[in-house]
Amino acid sequence: MKEIDIDRIQEILVTAATDIGLKILAAIVFWVVGRWLIGFALNILRKGLEQQKLDPTILRYVGSVVSVTLNILLVIGILGYFGIQTTSFAALIATAGIAIGAAWAGLLSNFAAGVFVIVLRPFKVGDFVTAGGVTGTVKEIGLFSSTIYTPDNIATMVGNTKILGDTIQNFSNSPYRRVDLKCQLAGAADQNAAMKLLREKIGSIPNVLQDPAVEVNILEFNLVGPVLAVRPYCNNDHYWQVYFDSNRVMSESLTAAGFPAPVATQNMVMKQN
Missing domain, CATH: 3.30.70.100 (Alpha-Beta Plaits)
Known part of the structure; x- marks a missing residue:
């Protein structure tokens, strides 16, 4: 009787381990394939926007937003494959979002400021500016911060809130x-x-x-x-x-x-x- 119970337990453990292992392997495959598809979709999106002759700043910003959104959807899909209720997960994210929003108010304000920088266009990638107390060439306008290379070639990340709340001097706006x-x-x-x-x-x-x-x-x-x-x-x-x-x-x-x-x-x- 005891041997039968042990064999039964071993069989259950092997079955469970096999099932979990296959799911983990499948999740890895889904992640790799999903990331490849996201990259493929972003390339198509970028080429389509480039044909519209949009500003490089807008291209990078849109690409960042789409990339983050697709990666979140990919993670939710993988969790759903494991049997986790995505509706409950979404509710959990919404609940946690309130707490995270309060804790990350600075990041969210930087994100909002980045949107206004894109819309108001006080400068674009490649302009030589003084923004947020930093003088140099704008290399990237990101979701939360912008990268400015100073004349001595030091990459400086400045929060978008600081940029928008401070005086901005754009030396490239004039032809001379x-x-x-x-x-x-x-x-x-x-x-x-x-x-x-x-x-x-x-x-x-x-x-x-x-x-x-x-x-x-x-x-x-x-x-x-x-x-x-x-x-x-x-x-x-x-x-x-x-x-x-x-x-x-x-x-x-x-x-x-x-x-x-x-x-x-x-x-x-x-x-x-």
């Missing part, structure tokens, strides 16, 4: 940008000749625009002498090249023309009794 520089002259220097020389030399730098023309004017005076405001214009892509070339040209051209070096001097008067 002004480069603001200063040039210190000696007090004895001929300032008019220096301004004429700098307009000519800086205007010949590659990628400096002729319209608007280079601006060179007296900005202020200090103890050394007059300070010139030197302002060439260029495309945003050439900003740093024009910035550094202008500084180099100012130094070389003024030195070659024989202008005195701007050196701070202080006169001392000594009296003897």
